[in-house]
Amino acid sequence: MTADAAIQTTREQVAALHAELVRYGLVVWTGGNISGRVPGEDLFVIKPSGVEYDELAADNMILCDLDGNVVPGTLGSERAPSSDTAAHAYVYRNMSHVGGVVHTHSDYAAAWAARGEAIPCVLTAMADEFGGEIPVGPFAIIGDDSIGRGIVETLDGHRSRAVLMQNHGVFTIGKDARDAVKAAVMTEDVARTVHFSRQLGEPIPIPQEKIDALFDRYQNVYGQKPQGAL
Amino acid sequence: MTADAAIQTTREQVAALHAELVRYGLVVWTGGNISGRVPGEDLFVIKPSGVEYDELAADNMILCDLDGNVVPGTLGSERAPSSDTAAHAYVYRNMSHVGGVVHTHSDYAAAWAARGEAIPCVLTAMADEFGGEIPVGPFAIIGDDSIGRGIVETLDGHRSRAVLMQNHGVFTIGKDARDAVKAAVMTEDVARTVHFSRQLGEPIPIPQEKIDALFDRYQNVYGQKPQGAL
Amino acid sequence: MTADAAIQTTREQVAALHAELVRYGLVVWTGGNISGRVPGEDLFVIKPSGVEYDELAADNMILCDLDGNVVPGTLGSERAPSSDTAAHAYVYRNMSHVGGVVHTHSDYAAAWAARGEAIPCVLTAMADEFGGEIPVGPFAIIGDDSIGRGIVETLDGHRSRAVLMQNHGVFTIGKDARDAVKAAVMTEDVARTVHFSRQLGEPIPIPQEKIDALFDRYQNVYGQKPQGAL
Amino acid sequence: MTADAAIQTTREQVAALHAELVRYGLVVWTGGNISGRVPGEDLFVIKPSGVEYDELAADNMILCDLDGNVVPGTLGSERAPSSDTAAHAYVYRNMSHVGGVVHTHSDYAAAWAARGEAIPCVLTAMADEFGGEIPVGPFAIIGDDSIGRGIVETLDGHRSRAVLMQNHGVFTIGKDARDAVKAAVMTEDVARTVHFSRQLGEPIPIPQEKIDALFDRYQNVYGQKPQGAL
Numbered sequence: 001m002t003a004d005a006a007i008q009t010t011r012e013q014v015a016a017l018h019a020e021l022v023r024y025g026l027v028v029w030t031g032g033n034i035s036g037r038v039p040g041e042d043l044f045v046i047k048p049s050g051v052e053y054d055e056l057a058a059d060n061m062i063l064c065d066l067d068g069n070v071v072p073g074t075l076g077s078e079r080a081p082s083s084d085t086a087a088h089a090y091v092y093r094n095m096s097h098v099g100g101v102v103h104t105h106s107d108y109a110a111a112w113a114a115r116g117e118a119i120p121c122v123l124t125a126m127a128d129e130f131g132g133e134i135p136v137g138p139f140a141i142i143g144d145d146s147i148g149r150g151i152v153e154t155l156d157g158h159r160s161r162a163v164l165m166q167n168h169g170v171f172t173i174g175k176d177a178r179d180a181v182k183a184a185v186m187t188e189d190v191a192r193t194v195h196f197s198r199q200l201g202e203p204i205p206i207p208q209e210k211i212d213a214l215f216d217r218y219q220n221v222y223g224q225k226p227q228g229a230l
Numbered sequence: 231m232t233a234d235a236a237i238q239t240t241r242e243q244v245a246a247l248h249a250e251l252v253r254y255g256l257v258v259w260t261g262g263n264i265s266g267r268v269p270g271e272d273l274f275v276i277k278p279s280g281v282e283y284d285e286l287a288a289d290n291m292i293l294c295d296l297d298g299n300v301v302p303g304t305l306g307s308e309r310a311p312s313s314d315t316a317a318h319a320y321v322y323r324n325m326s327h328v329g330g331v332v333h334t335h336s337d338y339a340a341a342w343a344a345r346g347e348a349i350p351c352v353l354t355a356m357a358d359e360f361g362g363e364i365p366v367g368p369f370a371i372i373g374d375d376s377i378g379r380g381i382v383e384t385l386d387g388h389r390s391r392a393v394l395m396q397n398h399g400v401f402t403i404g405k406d407a408r409d410a411v412k413a414a415v416m417t418e419d420v421a422r423t424v425h426f427s428r429q430l431g432e433p434i435p436i437p438q439e440k441i442d443a444l445f446d447r448y449q450n451v452y453g454q455k456p457q458g459a460l
Numbered sequence: 461m462t463a464d465a466a467i468q469t470t471r472e473q474v475a476a477l478h479a480e481l482v483r484y485g486l487v488v489w490t491g492g493n494i495s496g497r498v499p500g501e502d503l504f505v506i507k508p509s510g511v512e513y514d515e516l517a518a519d520n521m522i523l524c525d526l527d528g529n530v531v532p533g534t535l536g537s538e539r540a541p542s543s544d545t546a547a548h549a550y551v552y553r554n555m556s557h558v559g560g561v562v563h564t565h566s567d568y569a570a571a572w573a574a575r576g577e578a579i580p581c582v583l584t585a586m587a588d589e590f591g592g593e594i595p596v597g598p599f600a601i602i603g604d605d606s607i608g609r610g611i612v613e614t615l616d617g618h619r620s621r622a623v624l625m626q627n628h629g630v631f632t633i634g635k636d637a638r639d640a641v642k643a644a645v646m647t648e649d650v651a652r653t654v655h656f657s658r659q660l661g662e663p664i665p666i667p668q669e670k671i672d673a674l675f676d677r678y679q680n681v682y683g684q685k686p687q688g689a690l
Numbered sequence: 691m692t693a694d695a696a697i698q699t700t701r702e703q704v705a706a707l708h709a710e711l712v713r714y715g716l717v718v719w720t721g722g723n724i725s726g727r728v729p730g731e732d733l734f735v736i737k738p739s740g741v742e743y744d745e746l747a748a749d750n751m752i753l754c755d756l757d758g759n760v761v762p763g764t765l766g767s768e769r770a771p772s773s774d775t776a777a778h779a780y781v782y783r784n785m786s787h788v789g790g791v792v793h794t795h796s797d798y799a800a801a802w803a804a805r806g807e808a809i810p811c812v813l814t815a816m817a818d819e820f821g822g823e824i825p826v827g828p829f830a831i832i833g834d835d836s837i838g839r840g841i842v843e844t845l846d847g848h849r850s851r852a853v854l855m856q857n858h859g860v861f862t863i864g865k866d867a868r869d870a871v872k873a874a875v876m877t878e879d880v881a882r883t884v885h886f887s888r889q890l891g892e893p894i895p896i897p898q899e900k901i902d903a904l905f906d907r908y909q910n911v912y913g914q915k916p917q918g919a920l
Contacts, residue, residue, distance in 0.1 A: 024258060122344045122397060123335070123340060123344055123397055123398070124371060124397055124398045124399075125261070125340075125398075125399070182259055185258055185259050186258070189258045189335075189337070192337050193335070193337045193340045193341050193344065194341075194344065196337060196338055196341035196425060197340075197341035197342075197344040197345055199341075199425070199429060200341075200345065200347075200425065200428055200429070201345045201347065202345065203341075203344035203345050203397075204344065204345065204346050204369075204396065204397060206369075206397055210369075210371055213371060213373070214371055214372070217372065217373065
C-alpha cells in the first residue's frame with residue numbers, strides 16, 4: 001500500500017470508530033478521542049479538537065507526526081488536533097507495537113480513577129481481556145509530556161491495555177485503533193460490573209493461575225483468527 | 231418439516247434473537263451468544279465467534295452436532311463457532327427438554343455472580359418467571375466440560391431457567407431459543423431491581439407458598455396460550 | 461361522539477401510549493400494561509396479554525366491561541387481555557374519576573416497593589406531580605380482587621396518582637390514559653433521583669406548606685391549559 | 691443582522707438545542723427548558739410550557755422581554771411560556787454577559803441538590819469546565835423572583851456556570867444557549883461520575899493550583915477557537 005493509501009485508510013477507520021464511543025455511551029459532547037498509527041509511516045491520525053461526533057469524517061481527521069505536530073497542508077490541517085495529541089504522540093514514540101490509542105472519561109472507569117483505585121480482576125472477562133487488574137496511572141495534567149509518560153510507564157510490560165489516569169479518565173492502547181476501542185469499551189464494562197458487585201459486598205478473587213490460563217487462551221484462540229498478545 | 235427446513239428456520243430465529251440482547255443492553259462488542267436446538271434433529275445452531283452483532287445473519291450462524299462439532303460443509307462452517315459452544319452442547323446432550331441456551335455477561339447479573347451470591351426472590355415477577363431465587367453455579371473456566379456440567383448440575387431439577395456462573399456471567403435455558411432469551415432479559419431485570427432494593431435496606435421476602443402460587447399460575451395461564459413449565 | 465367512535469379513539473390512544481413505556485425504559489419484554497376508560501361508556505380498552513410492544517396496535521387492544529370481561533365479538537377479542545385486567549377493572553368500578561390506569565415494574569420504583577418503603581417528597585417535582593410521598597400498597601397477588609382493592613384503598617383520597625405495590629411494582633391512575641402514563645414516567649424518575657440522593661446521605665425534607673403550595677399551583681397553572689386535580 | 695433575523699436565528703437555535711437534552715437523557719416528558727438571548731435586543735426566546743419535545747420547533751418557541759412577558763402578536767405567543775420563564779428573565783436582567791440559560795432535573799445532579807450538597811472538584815474535566823466545585827443555591831419555589839435571585843446570587847462571581855438549586859434541579863448559564871446546554875450536559879456527567887466514585891470510598895481531591903491551571907488553559911485554548919471565560 002502506498003503511504004497515501006495507508007493514510008486514507010487510517011483516516012476512514014479512525015473517523016468511523018468514533019461512533020463506537022457514542023454507541024457504548026463512553027463520551028459526552030465533544031469529549032474523548034481516538035487515534036491510529038499509519039501503518040509503515042511515522043505518522044498518526046487523530047480527532048480534531050472540540051468538534052461534534054456527528055461531524056467527524058475521514059476528511060477532518062488530522063494527520064500528525066510522532067512529535068504530535070500537524071502535518072502542514074494535509075486534509076483537516078486547518079483545525080487544531082485533539083488537546084490530548086501530545087499524550088497520543090508520546091505513546092506512539094515510546095511503544096512501537098502500539099497502533100491505536102483511545103481516551104475517554106467513561107463514567108464508571110473515571111469513578112475508579114477519581115479514587116486512584118485499580119479495578120481488581122474478579123471477572124473471567126477481565127482475565128481474558130486484560131490479564132489481571134486494570135492499573136492506575138499518576139495524576140498528571142495537560143501541558144507537557146507527563147500524561148504520555150504516565151501512560152507508558154504504567155502500561156509498559158503490563159498485560160493490561162488500559163490505564164486509569166488518576167482524577168482524569170482512561171487511556172487504552174491496542175495493536176490498531178479498533179483494538180484500542182475494544183479495550184475502552186471493555187474497560188467501562190468491567191469497571192461498571194465490578195463497581196456494582198462491590199456495592200453489595202466483596203467480589204470473590206480469581207486465583208492467579210486461572211487468570212493466567214484465561215488470558216493465555218483468549219489472546220491465542222478467541223475469535224475468527226489468532227490474535228497475538230499486544 | 232424437513233430437516234433442511236428446520237435447520238433454516240432455526241438459523242433465522244437464532245440470528246434474529248441476537249438483536250434482543252443488544253436492545254436490552256445485555257452484551258457489548260462481540261460478547262454473549264445464543265443457540266437453538268434444531269427441532270427433531272441432534273443438531274443446534276449457534277453464533278460464530280468474535281463476529282459483530284450488526285453482521286449476524288441466518289447464513290453465518292453455525293450448525294453443530296451435540297458434541298459441539300461444526301457440521302462440515304454447511305453454511306458458515308468456515309468460521310469458528312462461539313467459544314462457549316462446548317457449554318451449549320453439554321446442556322443439549324444432558325437436558326433433552328432444553329431447546330435454547332443463552333449466555334451473557336449482563337452487568338447486574340454478573341455483579342451478583344462475582345460475589346457468588348444467589349438473587350433472592352423478593353419480586354412477584356421473579357416468582358412468576360423463576361419460581362424462586364436465581365442460583366449460583368460453580369467457578370469454572372473454558373477448556374473442558376466444567377462450565378456445561380456446572381450449568382446442568384445447578385439447573386437440573388431447579389425451577390430457575392437461569393444460573394449465575396461464579397465470577398463469570400449468566401447462562402439461561404428455555405424450551406426454545408426465544409424462551410431462553412426471555413429468561414436472560416428477565417434475569418438482568420430482576421438482578422438490577424433487587425440490587426437497587428438492597429442498596430438502601432433489606433427487601434421483604436415473599437412467603438414460599440405465595441411464590442409457589444405465582445409460579446404455578448404464570449407457567450400455566452399467562453400469555454396467549456398455556457406454556458408448559460420447562 | 462358515538463360509542464363506536466369513542467371506542468376507536470381510545471383504542472388508538474391506548475395502543476400508541478405503550479410506546480412511551482418503552483421510550484422511558486419502564487418495561488421489558490411483554491411486561492407492563494396501559495388501559496383507558498372509553499368516555500361515556502362502562503367500558504375500557506387494555507393491552508392484550510403476552511404480546512410484544514412492537515406488535516401493539518389499535519386493532520389488537522382489547523375491549524372490556526367494568527367487571528373485566530372481554531366484550532365478545534369485538535376487535536382483538538380472540539386474545540386474552542392483560543393478566544392485570546381484573547385490577548384495572550376494579551379501579552374503574554371504584555374510582556369514577558379515573559380515566560386511565562398504568563402498571564409497570566419499572567426498576568427504581570419496584571426497588572422501593574420490594575422494601576415496602578414509600579418514596580419521601582424531597583424534590584419540588586414530586587410536590588408538583590404527587591403532592592407528597594408516593595405511598596406503598598399491600599402485598600397482594602393475582603387471582604382475586606386483592607390487587608385492585610389495594611390500589612383503591614391506598615390512593616382513594618390521596619394526592620398521589622401512583623402506588624408502589626409491595627414486592628410487585630407500580631400502578632398509576634389519571635384522568636385519562638395519557639395522564640396515568642405521565643404519572644408512571646414521573647414515578648420512575650423521582651424513584652431514581654431520590655434513590656441516588658439517599659445513597660450518599662440524607663435528602664433534605666421539603667416543609668409541608670411548601671409542598672402544598674407547589675401541588676396547588678401545578679395542578680392549576682402548569683401547561684397550556686389548566687388541569688383539574690385528579 | 692436585523693432584529694427579525696436575530697430573533698429567527700435564536701428561535702431556530704433554541705428549538706434545536708432541546709434535542710440535546712433528550713439525547714443526553716437530562717429530561718423526561720415535558721420537563722426542562724432552554725432559553726437564548728436575542729443578540730443585540732432586550733429579548734429572549736424560550737420553550738413553551740407543557741409541550742412535548744417532539745413538537746418543539748422554531749415557530750412555537752416564545753419571545754419574551756427581559757421582564758418575562760410574552761411579546762404579543764409574535765409567533766407562538768398564543769401559548770404560555772415555560773413556567774420557569776421568570777427565573778430565566780431574572781438571570782438575563784441581572785447578568786448581562788449571559789446569553790443562554792438551561793434548566794433540568796437531571797437525575798444525578800438533582801440527587802446532589804436534594805441533599806443540598808455541592809459536587810466536589812475531583813475530576814480534571816470539572817476543573818476544565820467549572821473551575822472548581824458546582825455550588826448549591828437556596829431552596830426557592832416558583833411564584834416570585836426567588837429562584838432567579840438564588841441563581842444569580844450563587845453564580846455571580848463564581849467560575850461555575852451551573853448551580854444546584856436545593857431540592858429542585860440544575861440551572862446553567864452560558865455565553866449563548868449552546869454553551870449553557872454544554873454546561874447542563876457536563877453537570878450531569880460529573881454529578882454521575884463523582885456520585886459513582888463516592889459510592890465506594892473517597893475521591894482524591896485535586897490541589898487548588900492544578901484546578902486553577904486546568905481552568906485557565908481550558909477557557910483559553912481548548913477547541914477550534916479561543917473562548918473567553920464567561
